[in-house]
Every structure is written in C-alpha cells, then in structure tokens.
Amino acid sequence: MSDLEIIKVNAETPYEVHTRVGALELLRGLIDGVDRVAFLYAPVLADRARALADELGGTVTMIELPDAEAAKTADVLVQCWDTMADAGFTRSDVLVALGGGATTDLGGFVAASWLRGIRFVTLPSTVLGMVDAAVGGKTGINIAAGKNLVGAFHEPMGVLCDLSLLETLPPADLKAGVVEAVKCGFIADPVILDLVEEDPEDALRWDSDRLAEIVRRGIAVKARVVSGDLRESTSKGAQVGRELLNYGHTLAHAIEKLENYTWRHGEAVGVGMVYVAELARLLGKIDDELADRHRTVLQSLGLPVSYRADAWPELRDAMSLDKKTRGSTLRFVILNGLGSAEILAGPDEQVLAEAYARLAS
Numbered sequence: 001m002s003d004l005e006i007i008k009v010n011a012e013t014p015y016e017v018h019t020r021v022g023a024l025e026l027l028r029g030l031i032d033g034v035d036r037v038a039f040l041y042a043p044v045l046a047d048r049a050r051a052l053a054d055e056l057g058g059t060v061t062m063i064e065l066p067d068a069e070a071a072k073t074a075d076v077l078v079q080c081w082d083t084m085a086d087a088g089f090t091r092s093d094v095l096v097a098l099g100g101g102a103t104t105d106l107g108g109f110v111a112a113s114w115l116r117g118i119r120f121v122t123l124p125s126t127v128l129g130m131v132d133a134a135v136g137g138k139t140g141i142n143i144a145a146g147k148n149l150v151g152a153f154h155e156p157m158g159v160l161c162d163l164s165l166l167e168t169l170p171p172a173d174l175k176a177g178v179v180e181a182v183k184c185g186f187i188a189d190p191v192i193l194d195l196v197e198e199d200p201e202d203a204l205r206w207d208s209d210r211l212a213e214i215v216r217r218g219i220a221v222k223a224r225v226v227s228g229d230l231r232e233s234t235s236k237g238a239q240v241g242r243e244l245l246n247y248g249h250t251l252a253h254a255i256e257k258l259e260n261y262t263w264r265h266g267e268a269v270g271v272g273m274v275y276v277a278e279l280a281r282l283l284g285k286i287d288d289e290l291a292d293r294h295r296t297v298l299q300s301l302g303l304p305v306s307y308r309a310d311a312w313p314e315l316r317d318a319m320s321l322d323k324k325t326r327g328s329t330l331r332f333v334i335l336n337g338l339g340s341a342e343i344l345a346g347p348d349e350q351v352l353a354e355a356y357a358r359l360a361s
C-alpha cells in the first residue's frame with residue numbers, strides 16, 4: 001500500500017481521503033446507522049449511483065443533477081432544498097455527492113446550507129475532483145457576476161477516491177484535472193512536475209501507477225495546506241496560507257466567466273498559471289527557466305497556454321471580483337522560486353497588461 005493511499009485532513013472534525021481502486025466499498029461503513037441519505041450524482045454516473053444506493057439499504061433519496069457547471073446554480077440549489085424538505089431530512093442525516101468538481105461543489109453547498117449544515121461525503125469521479133474539489137470544504141455555486149461567488153466552507157466527513165471511476169472519464173477531462181496536480185507541483189511538490197515531464201502520455205493513462213501517484217501527491221499537498229488554514233484566513237505578509245491553492249485562479253476564473261463556463265476549469269487554470277508566471281518573471285521573482293517550465297509542462301500534456309489578445313479589458317474587469325481582492329486591491333499568488341510563493345498585492349496596471357500581452361494570442 002502506498003503511504004499516500006490514506007491521507008488525513010485536520011479539520012475541526014478530522015477526516016480521511018482514501019485513494020485506490022475499490023475505495024467506494026468503504027461508503028457503507030462510513031455512513032452506517034444513518035436514517036436518510038440524499039444521494040446527489042452527475043447524470044453520466046446514474047447507473048453507478050443506483051448500484052451504490054442499493055448496497056446502502058435504508059432510505060435513500062436519489063437526486064440527479066444537471067451535468068458539469070449547469071449544476072452549480074441557485075435554481076439547482078433550491079430544487080435540492082425542496083426535495084430534501086419533502087423527504088424530511090434532519091440534522092442527523094447525510095448527503096453523498098458522486099461526480100466531478102461541479103457535483104461535489106454543489107452537493108457540498110446543499111449540505112452546508114440545509115438546516116445550516118449536515119454531514120456529507122464526497123465521491124469524486126474526475127481527476128480534478130480527487131486532487132482538489134472533493135477535499136478541503138470549499139463549496140459553492142456560480143452567479144452571473146462570476147465563478148464560485150456564493151458558497152460556504154463546509155468540510156466533508158470523508159472522501160473516497162475510487163480510481164476505477166476514471167476508466168470512463170473523457171481524455172480532455174482527465175487532462176484538465178491533471179492541471180490542478182501540476183499546480184501543486186509548482187507551489188509545493190516538484191516531484192509531480194518530474195512525474196509528468198518524464199512521461200506525459202503515461203501521466204494521462206487512467207490506470208497508470210504514475211497517474212495514481214500524481215493524484216495522491218496532489219491530494220497530499222491540498223490536505224496539508226487546508227489543514228493549516230481551513231478558512232483561507234491566514235495569509236500575512238510573505239506567509240501564504242490556503243490562498244496558495246489559488247495559484248493561477250485569478251485569471252482562470254475570469255476566462256471561465258468570459259467563456260460562459262464552457263472552458264474546463266483545469267484548462268483555464270493552466271492559462272492562469274502561465275499568466276502569473278509571466279508576472280513573476282517581469283517582477284524579477286523567478287528566472288526564465290522556471291517561468292518557461294509552466295508553458296512546457298502544460299504543452300507536453302496538450303493543454304492551452306494562451307488566450308485572446310483582445311480580451312484583456314474584460315478579463316481585467318472580471319478579475320476585480322476575485323475572492324483574494326481586498327477593497328480595490330487586486331492580489332495574486334506568485335512564485336518566488338520552485339515550491340515557494342508569496343502574495344503580490346496591488347501590482348502596477350502596466351505590469352498586469354504587459355504580463356497578459358506575453359501570453360495573448
């Protein structure tokens with residue numbers, strides 16, 4: 001057994017993240033004795049969800065969500081509340097969310113908001129969900145003004161990453177999920193970058209040992225960072241707390257908004273990381289080798305590294321509502337070395353535009 005097969009998150013109530021083929025068999029034991037289960041799932045996983053629900057026994061209310069980002073809306077949230085009210089869900093009941101990051105973000109927010117918070121379990125079915133979204137308790141929805149602007153911090157009671165679910169994941173989604181692990185490589189664990197660079201094709205094989213190690217290392221970084229700053233409240237001066245995990249996300253969320261959420265989150269994060277690498281290079285914080293490595297590792301995976309040149313004014317506008325912004329001061333996470341980051345607060349507008357010009361196509 002890999003020593004990263006079970007990773008602990010030190011939340012107020014600590015919980016475990018299990019990552020292996022067959023991890024879903026732990027679900028029954030995890031929620032043993034619960035009266036009612038709300039089982040939320042992505043449509044593509046309907047058969048798997050029903051089979052799992054049958055194994056649980058007891059009263060299970062099945063809720064099929066719209067696919068992908070269409071699940072992360074206020075309308076869907078209200079529909080879930082209404083269904084849970086009809087089924088009489090109480091504070092001792094549990095919600096289970098099976099799907100990618102969109103499903104677990106919405107499911108987590110239903111759990112956070114129902115009766116002001118009930119327990120929930122995440123069963124991520126994408127690489128991105130396993131490495132990132134299902135762990136750490138950020139839950140929420142998108143609104144017209146931007147990505148994840150409404151939500152809550154609410155930790156799951158357990159996370160089961162069953163690697164066998166990745167067999168049916170479309171290659172483009174698998175690839176986009178690896179980006180969040182690459183992010184963890186730049187901010188904390190460069191071995192992840194080595195693993196991708198040594199054999200990018202193998203890194204994208206759903207059943208390779210390499211991908212399993214990349215996923216587990218990504219989870220380990222996420223678990224370590226959130227355990228130190230659950231509510232993203234401790235960045236001070238040079239000390240970067242949970243905001244570290246937001247590396248590349250300021251521009252990424254702006255791109256997602258402009259694209260009406262049709263770009264995959266991971267693809268946008270890749271471009272966002274190239275952007276902050278250009279910012280750091282311009283400011284003399286990182287050398288050319290490290291800045292260029294962002295492009296080369298993403299390109300080796302066949303991921304985008306640029307965006308439309310004419311989009312800058314709209315992107316700049318959208319970035320103002322980023323959650324790291326304080327007052328009117330825009331803040332970015334930038335590297336000052338491999339595996340080492342700092343907060344860049346209120347950068348010069350010309351530098352921001354120049355960094356964008358360097359990645360624009």
Ligand SMILES: NC(=O)c1ccc[n+]([C@@H]2O[C@H](COP(=O)([O-])OP(=O)(O)OC[C@H]3O[C@@H](n4cnc5c(N)ncnc54)[C@H](O)[C@@H]3O)[C@@H](O)[C@H]2O)c1
Nearest residue numbers: 044068100101102125126128129132133138165168169265
């Ligand atoms: N809460 C967090 O900390 C956090 C972290 C990272 C990302 N996110 C959020 O996660 C979302 C992106 O997650 P995602 O990339 O998993 O996208 P997603 O949930 O939209 O899933 C991507 C696609 O894969 C399909 N799919 C999922 N599992 C499958 C499987 N096993 N087989 C076949 N198809 C499958 C889905 O139906 C969907 O079409 C974004 O909304 C992002 O903001 C949240």
Ligand SMILES: O=C(O)C(=O)C[C@@H](O)[C@H](O)[C@H](O)COP(=O)(O)O
Nearest residue numbers: 132136138147148242245246249323
């Ligand atoms: O867990 C975190 O913290 C992250 O920032 C992880 C990100 O990968 C993730 O996309 C998160 O949802 C972004 O958070 P947001 O607060 O910028 O919406």
Ligand SMILES: [Zn+2]
Nearest residue numbers: 132180265269
């Ligand atoms: Zn992300």
